[in-house]
Amino acid sequence: MFFRKKDFHYYSKKGEQLFASEHYAEARIALSDALERLDRSGLADGADNHIRELFAQAGNHLASRNVDEAVAALGTGNKEKAHEHLLLALELADDVTLREKAEKLNSQLLQSPPREEQVAQDTSCSGCSSSRNTIPATEGITDDFLSNHDRFELLVQTLPADLSNRYMELGESFASSYLLSSEGYHEESLARYLEILENEESDIVLYEAAVQCHHLGKQEECESFLQRAYRLNSSNPLCCIGLVQLYSDASRTDEALALLQTMIASGVEQDQALLLMGDIYRDTNRSDEAIQSYAKVLSGPSARAAAERMIPLFEISGRSEDAKALFKRYLKGCC
Numbered sequence: 120m121f122f123r124k125k126d127f128h129y130y131s132k133k134g135e136q137l138f139a140s141e142h143y144a145e146a147r148i149a150l151s152d153a154l155e156r157l158d159r160s161g162l163a164d165g166a167d168n169h170i171r172e173l174f175a176q177a178g179n180h181l182a183s184r185n186v187d188e189a190v191a192a193l194g195t196g197n198k199e200k201a202h203e204h205l206l207l208a209l210e211l212a213d214d215v216t217l218r219e220k221a222e223k224l225n226s227q228l229l230q231s232p233p234r235e236e237q238v239a240q241d242t243s244c245s246g247c248s249s250s251r252n253t254i255p256a257t258e259g260i261t262d263d264f265l266s267n268h269d270r271f272e273l274l275v276q277t278l279p280a281d282l283s284n285r286y287m288e289l290g291e292s293f294a295s296s297y298l299l300s301s302e303g304y305h306e307e308s309l310a311r312y313l314e315i316l317e318n319e320e321s322d323i324v325l326y327e328a329a330v331q332c333h334h335l336g337k338q339e340e341c342e343s344f345l346q347r348a349y350r351l352n353s354s355n356p357l358c359c360i361g362l363v364q365l366y367s368d369a370s371r372t373d374e375a376l377a378l379l380q381t382m383i384a385s386g387v388e389q390d391q392a393l394l395l396m397g398d399i400y401r402d403t404n405r406s407d408e409a410i411q412s413y414a415k416v417l418s419g420p421s422a423r424a425a426a427e428r429m430i431p432l433f434e435i436s437g438r439s440e441d442a443k444a445l446f447k448r449y450l451k452g453c454c
Contacts, residue, residue, distance in 0.1 A: 135173065274297065422449050426446070
């Protein structure tokens with residue numbers, strides 16, 4: 120028997136499977152091969168639309184990851200690495216909003232004043248600025264082109280608006296601890312958070328202490344801090360999602376689902392909670408329940424994310440027409 124020649128259908132199916140498993144770089148390669156073979160055949164006739172859209176979506180996912188890497192690099196003062204990630208994001212992104220975000224960050228990066236100017240600003244009279252603008256130098260962290268305040272503000276700006284403001288209001292000691300964490304000094308950061316907690320409990324400080332414990336492999340302490348944070352403020356989405364992820368990673372599925380139900384009932388990040396609930400159902404082979412959870416998100420701002428998760432489940436279950444309809448409505452032609 121002759122080996123079957125790998126045609127458009129082979130590579131398109133492979134690309135779709137890789138995309139569904141979130142291997143976006145490999146998916147783009149397979150999808151590119153599929154398009155190349157389809158173009159050679161001269162039989163495209165609209166059959167390539169789905170593959171081109173999937174190729175673009177894979178690029179958007181990779182671009183988003185590169186933007187996140189750029190923000191992390193900016194937080195540690197690595198201007199060159201951040202610039203490289205942003206250029207990759209611009210090369211990969213098809214989404215207009217994502218491109219604008221990358222361009223804005225890159226513009227801010229290129230316009231950052233030299234180190235000498237930053238030093239002059241940081242040593243200005245403290246009576247002329249608030250404590251938010253006078254974050255002290257933090258040991259062990261390089262600062263090539265951004266002041267500590269600017270780096271801290273850049274790191275927390277990706278949080279929801281209310282949380283971002285609360286983080287900015289916690290003062291110099293917290294900011295220094297947060298910057299230490301961003302640089303990977305988790306022991307030192309945890310020690311400083313514990314000092315803050317000796318004077319006053321804060322759901323944010325407790326959550327960040329839990330994050331350090333997670334990095335250090337102290338899972339019992341991590342859960343303890345998360346539980347304290349949740350008891351203090353059950354509406355803090357970071358505390359809720361942190362606990363859900365901890366339960367999920369430990370295969371404590373019932374506890375994770377119960378907390379997600381509470382979040383949904385309380386109106387805490389409902390769309391995110393439904394997506395996480397769907398993910399848990401999907402990962403535990405409860406496809407029907409996963410689809411039901413994702414479907415509840417289709418009327419909100421996270422509809423695209425829900426559709427991306429539902430389409431592979433429809434394909435696997437043989438509901439190809441439903442998958443096509445969902446793709447056409449929520450993904451096709453989206454920027």
